[in-house]
Amino acid sequence: MSDFESAVERYLAAWNETDPHLRRKAVEQAFAADVRYVDPLAAVEGHAALDGLIGAVQGQFPGLVFSSGGPVDAHHQQGRFTWRLGPAGEEPVVIGFDVAELGPDGRIRTVLGFLDRVPALG
Template sequence: MTTATDTAALVDRYLAAWNAGDPQARREAVAAAFTEDARYVDPLADVTGHEGLDGLIAGVQEQFAGLTFSCGELLDAHHDVVRFTWHLGPAGAEPVVIGFDVAEIADDGRLRRVHGFLDRVPG
């Protein structure tokens, strides 16, 4: 069972991976947040493993250059599952994208599976 502190720290590591712009720092952040066999799936992507995650994150950073991921209003967990909202936008401004993720936490405290939903996207 995870604690609220563990869960918040894990979500922070997850968002740090999405925000890491330097390729080496991004790979390290991906390894810190995700298991080696992690799967990430949302309406636009379905990738597995650190290499797949790294490539996906690099592509999102290119598409949304200059924008930052931050934690949204919801963070909840029980057993080995966490759900949380996130925002993508300019620092201190209205988010351009808002999403909702549900993730499975592995025994080692990293994410094994992430199921992402896009609640608001640019027109």
């Protein structure tokens, strides 16, 4: 398994951890202290802000889980990967892809997120 594949596994684990204390630890293990996370709906920096964002997303989509949508495509210290959010083992409700940059310690320092499928509002 590549360093980037391991980083993405830690990334997904942090987004799936629902216990606030364990989630904060997972965020600290997966992301650099000065992480910058940007997607069409959010822009945050640092562990506390990212942890808060993850908690808010879990509140919006209770019971759903993030999973990998395919292989990680990486070179140098950057990579892109598709993720899915939905009921375990079922069709995802949301699909997106992220471009991430690893820091020297192997933790993710930047995430640029894109949403490919989102639920209809209303």
